[in-house]
Amino acid sequence: MAKGYWIVRLDISNLEPFQAYVAANGAALAQYGAKYLARAGQYQCVEGNTRSRNTIVEFPTYQAALDCYHSVPYQNAKALRDGACEIDLVIVEGYEGVQPG
Template sequence: MPKGYWIARVDVSDPEQYKAYVAANAKPLAMYGAKFLVRGGPFENPEGGARSRNVVIEFPSKQAALDCWNSPEYRAAVALRAPVSVVDMVIIEGYDGPQPG
């Protein structure tokens, strides 16, 4: 079964308040088997638009990613994040097919 991913681009207007969201999201992310693959860090943006922060989170499946997103625990965390950030979020299924080469 392919893994699932959250791909988020984020602008944060109040980093101190955003810390409350980061603390609150830890429990639901752990409950659904999440693993951070990208969590901020330096980046290049050679094409298209960008936000100041990029995050990629891996889940055991797309369904687990969706279940986490819709969980009451994560929705409570979003309530802390929403007033101090703008987020572009994609929840997507991974690819297990043939690779170049």
């Protein structure tokens, strides 16, 4: 079964409520087996547009990624960041097909 991923790009406009969101979202992420692959580290935008912060979160399955986002605990945490940032969050299914090389 393919893994699931959240690809998150955001610009923070109000740090205090955003920090409250970060403190609150961990329980929901842990409940669904999430693991950070990238979290606000260095980056270079080599094509297109970007935001100031980038995160990739891995889930054991695509369904777990969807379920976490729609869960009550995550939605409660999300409410803390509403209005504190501009965000793009895409949930994608991992690829298990033929690889290059």
